[in-house]
Amino acid sequence: MNVGVVVFPGSNCDRDVVWVTQGLLNQPTRMIWHEDSDLSDIDVVIVPGGFSYGDYLRCGAIARFSPVMQATIKHAEQGKLVLGICNGFQVLTEAGLLPGALVRNRDLHFVCDRVPLKVERTDLPWTNYYRTEEVITLPIAHGEGSYYADANTLKSLEENGQVLFRYCNAEGKSDQSSNPNGSLNHIAGICNRQGNVLGMMPHPERASDPSLGGVDGMRLFEGMLGAIAAIL
Numbered sequence: 001m002n003v004g005v006v007v008f009p010g011s012n013c014d015r016d017v018v019w020v021t022q023g024l025l026n027q028p029t030r031m032i033w034h035e036d037s038d039l040s041d042i043d044v045v046i047v048p049g050g051f052s053y054g055d056y057l058r059c060g061a062i063a064r065f066s067p068v069m070q071a072t073i074k075h076a077e078q079g080k081l082v083l084g085i086c087n088g089f090q091v092l093t094e095a096g097l098l099p100g101a102l103v104r105n106r107d108l109h110f111v112c113d114r115v116p117l118k119v120e121r122t123d124l125p126w127t128n129y130y131r132t133e134e135v136i137t138l139p140i141a142h143g144e145g146s147y148y149a150d151a152n153t154l155k156s157l158e159e160n161g162q163v164l165f166r167y168c169n170a171e172g173k174s175d176q177s178s179n180p181n182g183s184l185n186h187i188a189g190i191c192n193r194q195g196n197v198l199g200m201m202p203h204p205e206r207a208s209d210p211s212l213g214g215v216d217g218m219r220l221f222e223g224m225l226g227a228i229a230a231i232l
C-alpha cells in the first residue's frame with residue numbers, strides 16, 4: 001500500500017501518521033508537500049491533523065485551495081481512498097469531498113480528551129476490522145470539531161449509512177453527557193456516498209502504538225491495508 005501523507009504549513013500530526021503506516025505497518029509512505037500535485041503513485045491519501053496555514057479564516061478554508069487538494073479531489077473521483085483526520089476532516093468538508101461543516105465546539109473551548117465512540121458500520125475498508133456497534137476509545141484534540149449539516153443533509157447521511165463513528169458513553173449510548181463538542185447526531189466521522197472518502201475528528205494515529213496507551217485506532221489502518229491488498 002503506497003501511502004501519501006499531505007503536509008501543509010501548520011500540519012502537526014503528519015509524522016504521527018507516517019509512524020503508523022511506515023514505522024508500525026511497514027508500508028511505503030511519502031510525505032506530500034501542499035504544492036505538489038502528482039499523486040499517481042499513491043493508493044491512499046491521508047490529510048492529517050494540525051493547523052493548516054494557521055487555520056486562519058476558518059479551519060481548512062485556505063488549505064482547500066492548495067494544489068495537493070485539487071489532486072486529492074481527482075484521486076477521490078477515481079474511487080481511490082482518502083482519509084482526513086481532524087484538521088484533515090475539516091479540509092475535506094471545505095474541499096467539498098464530504099458534506100457539512102465543522103464549527104466551533106459547543107463550549108467554545110479546545111477539547112483534548114480520550115472519548116468512547118461507536119463504530120456504526122463495518123462493511124467498508126475503514127472499519128471492516130471492527131465489530132458493528134463496537135465501542136472504541138480514541139483521542140480527540142480540536143477547537144472546531146462540532147459537526148453541522150442542514151436537516152436534509154443529515155437525514156441523507158443517516159439513511160445512506162454514511163455515519164461511521166458516533167460519540168457515545170462507555171455503554172455505547174449517545175446521550176447528552178457523551179457529546180464532547182456538540183456535534184449534531186453525535187457525529188464523529190462520516191464517509192461520502194461511495195465510501196472511499198472518510199473524515200473523522202478523533203485521532204486513530206494517536207491510538208495505534210501500544211506505548212501511547214491504546215491501540216483502538218490501529219484496525220482502521222489495517223482495514224485500509226487489507227482493502228488495498230485485495231485490489232492490487
Ligand SMILES: NC(=O)CC[C@H](N)C(=O)O
Pocket residue numbers: 048049050051052055059085086087088141142143144145
Ligand atoms: N488536532 C487538530 O487537527 C486540530 C484541528 C483544528 N485546528 C481545530 O482546532 O479544530
